[in-house]
Amino acid sequence: MNTMSTLSIAKSLRGLSDRDLVLGLKSVGETDLPRYQVEFYRRFAPYIYKVGSQCCQIYPDGNELARDLVQETFIKAFIAIDKFMVTVGEDAVFKKHIKGWLGKIANRQFLKLYAERKNANAETECTEAEEPSYDQFSSYFDPPREEIPSIYVTLLREAMSQLKDIDQHIVNAYAAEGCLESTRHISDRAMHLLCETYQTTSENIRKRKNRALTKIKAHCLKN
């Protein structure tokens, strides 16, 4: 294929809507797939890197962690793309659906990558647990939230910074699965990751989560 053809294909992909790009990712043949993947990466990697850099900034090798996170997120995303539901509606909203879906994937990868850095010997893959589906169904019915005063963000940052690494990791793992303030258990996969990383039991993880949550709430409310 000559250079002009390559350039025109690249330009034509840039002109695609996000919706058509995702439809293409789900349906094109192996020959064209790499170009669609590159275009998808170009559009959304800056966002993932931006958020990832914030998540990783408190860790010693945060920059490297953020880079690995971007890579792992997109590798997983392309594997899971067939399960991503393409909805109709405004393009701007669809873009945010994609960001939310990538965010779900990124949260799982972030916790896993962090665990591997904490304990290089940890068996971080739980072969007994199912691969997460990164289902976006519930997000379509997520009601809008009232704005939260910024003072709570400041207090939350203070409270998190006062926690030990293990407790921050546990809090993030529970929050990533929507289990932080409920009695619902985190997934087997997430619990396995935590137990393996810190060589501890699930009961201890749960106790630490509850203690950390109490500390956070106490800090946020007393101020």
Place this chain on the structure above:
Amino acid sequence: MKTVATNNSNSKDPQVDLEFLLRTNGFLFPETVNEVNAYERTFGDTDIILPDDMQEPSFLKEARSRVTRERDNIISLRADNFSLAARAEKGNELPEHIKQQMEKDLAKLKR
């Protein structure tokens, strides 16, 4: 729906959605449209420029090769395993528990 604290300093018992705060303030990634909206209200929706060495996703090529190699391994192993097991067992049918164990072993390899 969780009650959210107001700016009223006389509020006694505010309940703040910690998960929402964590996902919209750079501790975790936002996962829903609302969370992305809240995140972008705080941090803006301007994309940052990736470092030079991240501009092109060269890692995808290696990842694609890895997936293809693993898939080919799984296909050949699956056929071989069933054949070996069937020859070792009496008759042509494999017991269910053996089939399940083989599937588990292949799932481990896949990961």
